Amino acid sequence: MAERRYAKTHEWLTVDGKTATVGITDFAQAQLGDVVFLDLPKPGRKVSRGEAFGVVESVKAASDLYSPVSGTVSAVNDKLSSNPELVNSDPLGEGWIMKVEISGAVPDDLMDEAEYEKSAEASAH
Amino acid sequence: MPNRTALYDRHVALGGRMVDFGGWDLPQQYTSIRDEHLAVRKAAGLFDISHMGRLDLVGPRAEEFLQHVLTNDVAGVEPGRAQYNLMCLEDGGVVDDLVIYRRGHEHFLVVVNAANREKDIAWLRKHLPDGTTLTDRTLEVGLIALQGPRAEELMPKGSSETKAIPYFGFAAGKVAGVPALISRTGYTGEDGFELFIENDRLGSVWDAILESGRSSGVVPAGLGARDATRLEAALRLYGNDMDESVNPYEAGLGWTVKPDKGEFIGSEALAKVKQAGPRRRLIGLSLKAGDIPRHGAAVTSGGKKVGAVTSGTHSFFLGHPIALALVEGPSFPVGETLGVDVRGREASAEVVKLPFYRGSAHSAASPAKS
Numbered sequence: 053m054a055e056r057r058y059a060k061t062h063e064w065l066t067v068d069g070k071t072a073t074v075g076i077t078d079f080a081q082a083q084l085g086d087v088v089f090l091d092l093p094k095p096g097r098k099v100s101r102g103e104a105f106g107v108v109e110s111v112k113a114a115s116d117l118y119s120p121v122s123g124t125v126s127a128v129n130d131k132l133s134s135n136p137e138l139v140n141s142d143p144l145g146e147g148w149i150m151k152v153e154i155s156g157a158v159p160d161d162l163m164d165e166a167e168y169e170k171s172a173e174a175s176a177h
Numbered sequence: 178m179p180n181r182t183a184l185y186d187r188h189v190a191l192g193g194r195m196v197d198f199g200g201w202d203l204p205q206q207y208t209s210i211r212d213e214h215l216a217v218r219k220a221a222g223l224f225d226i227s228h229m230g231r232l233d234l235v236g237p238r239a240e241e242f243l244q245h246v247l248t249n250d251v252a253g254v255e256p257g258r259a260q261y262n263l264m265c266l267e268d269g270g271v272v273d274d275l276v277i278y279r280r281g282h283e284h285f286l287v288v289v290n291a292a293n294r295e296k297d298i299a300w301l302r303k304h305l306p307d308g309t310t311l312t313d314r315t316l317e318v319g320l321i322a323l324q325g326p327r328a329e330e331l332m333p334k335g336s337s338e339t340k341a342i343p344y345f346g347f348a349a350g351k352v353a354g355v356p357a358l359i360s361r362t363g364y365t366g367e368d369g370f371e372l373f374i375e376n377d378r379l380g381s382v383w384d385a386i387l388e389s390g391r392s393s394g395v396v397p398a399g400l401g402a403r404d405a406t407r408l409e410a411a412l413r414l415y416g417n418d419m420d421e422s423v424n425p426y427e428a429g430l431g432w433t434v435k436p437d438k439g440e441f442i443g444s445e446a447l448a449k450v451k452q453a454g455p456r457r458r459l460i461g462l463s464l465k466a467g468d469i470p471r472h473g474a475a476v477t478s479g480g481k482k483v484g485a486v487t488s489g490t491h492s493f494f495l496g497h498p499i500a501l502a503l504v505e506g507p508s509f510p511v512g513e514t515l516g517v518d519v520r521g522r523e524a525s526a527e528v529v530k531l532p533f534y535r536g537s538a539h540s541a542a543s544p545a546k547s
Contacts (some may be wrong), residue, residue: 085205085206085209085210085401086209086493088467088491088493089467091467091520107520109469109491111210111211111401111405111490111491112205112401113471114469114520137211
């Protein structure tokens with residue numbers, strides 16, 4: 053199992069070879085509340101690190117999703133179109149959002165779990 | 178720092194995510210807005226609404242006073258009956274929407290919006306006649322609401338029989354052995370009760386209702402579920418759907434304005450609005466999945482801005498987004514397509530009939546929409 057890395061903007065990624073799987077964190081889903089819709093890119097779209105690639109709509113608000121890595125979108129989680137609540141119930145598993153074929157190196161300044169938890173906790177106050 | 182209701186510690190213990198609402202620390206949700214919303218539609222949800230302002234009005238001229246400051250006709254309201262009402266400015270703008278409960282010939286309970294409590298008290302005092310007293314009881318008396326199609330059968334043991342209480346009626350009785358004023362009113366479109374209980378006994382009633390109802394699907398419900406259910410029922414939210422710049426006819430609440438009762442504050446301005454027809458109207462919109470309209474979003478017709486969304490949400494119960502919007506110009510008939518700005522693009526919205534959903538409140542005994 054690849055190690056999970058975290059961005060300040062509350063996305064996570066795991067890397068398998070050149071493929072990154074991206075989702076949002078448990079902290080992020082809890083802050084958003086019930087997710088009702090995700091506006092996601094089509095496979096083939098190029099994304100840059102830090103770029104807004106989609107939108108997650110919760111009952112409370114719409115929030116941008118930022119790509120933690122540069123590359124080409126190879127897949128999005130189709131299950132989310134009929135079951136957006138998977139982002140709430142299993143954000144690190146069944147609620148994954150997209151897969152990206154990474155171009156170049158994986159950024160080395162993403163946080164590990166402990167660092168992320170600290171940062172999320174601080175942002176909650 | 179926001180006020181805390183007598184149930185604050187219980188909300189935190191139940192996992193409530195606390196937010197500031199009208200100056201009160203209240204739970205947005207406990208588990209999930211979706212689950213709490215659906216529980217209210219299918220069984221019953223229990224809300225802490227102790228933030229609502231509760232004012233006691235007593236005196237021989239209490240009725241005459243309310244007739245002067247409110248738009249609806251209070252004279253026909255018998256003791257034991259409640260009435261939805263509006264308080265307006267001279268120019269017809271809405272100061273607040275409220276419910277009056279007639280406790281006796283010279284005694285009314287007035288329930289107002291939390292965020293407007295101080296404004297309302299100042300307005301009422303300004304017009305209060307000699308010999309009539311207005312007392313703010315908000316901090317002494319708690320208020321909880323059990324709302325849902327099964328609310329009546331799911332009242333806990335030790336509660337008074339409620340079958341004889343009509344819609345918009347109330348009676349003194351007991352809930353879980355504790356003295357309460359039991360009112361068949363609410364803000365969800367469902368049948369159910371609002372229960373006025375002294376603060377020191379409120380927690381034990383809250384616990385009893387949740388404990389006895391849990392296996393039947395009763396859950397504590399937060400502000401998120403309250404907002405979603407009231408919007409489906411097209412019940413207006415002051416501060417969103419109307420304010421002092423909106424008059425009752427624009428808000429679609431002309432049925433609460435009773436010119437025949439004689440002069441009242443705003444009567445002259447409202448007579449003119451009625452005669453000329455309102456400049457704006459509150460309408461219902463239905464959108465497709467994912468197009469969630471937010472408060473303030475522009476509403477367009479043929480590319481031209483005609484108004485704005487006042488309340489919008491994704492309705493978990495109906496399965497698509499819904500909105501109330503205040504629009505100018507000619508009426509937009511049911512079935513017409515308008516545009517709504519959703520994240521910078523124009524989403525298509527269909528004008529629909531209000532309410533979006535007619536819950537069990539409407540099948541409750543003898544509606545008293547007077």
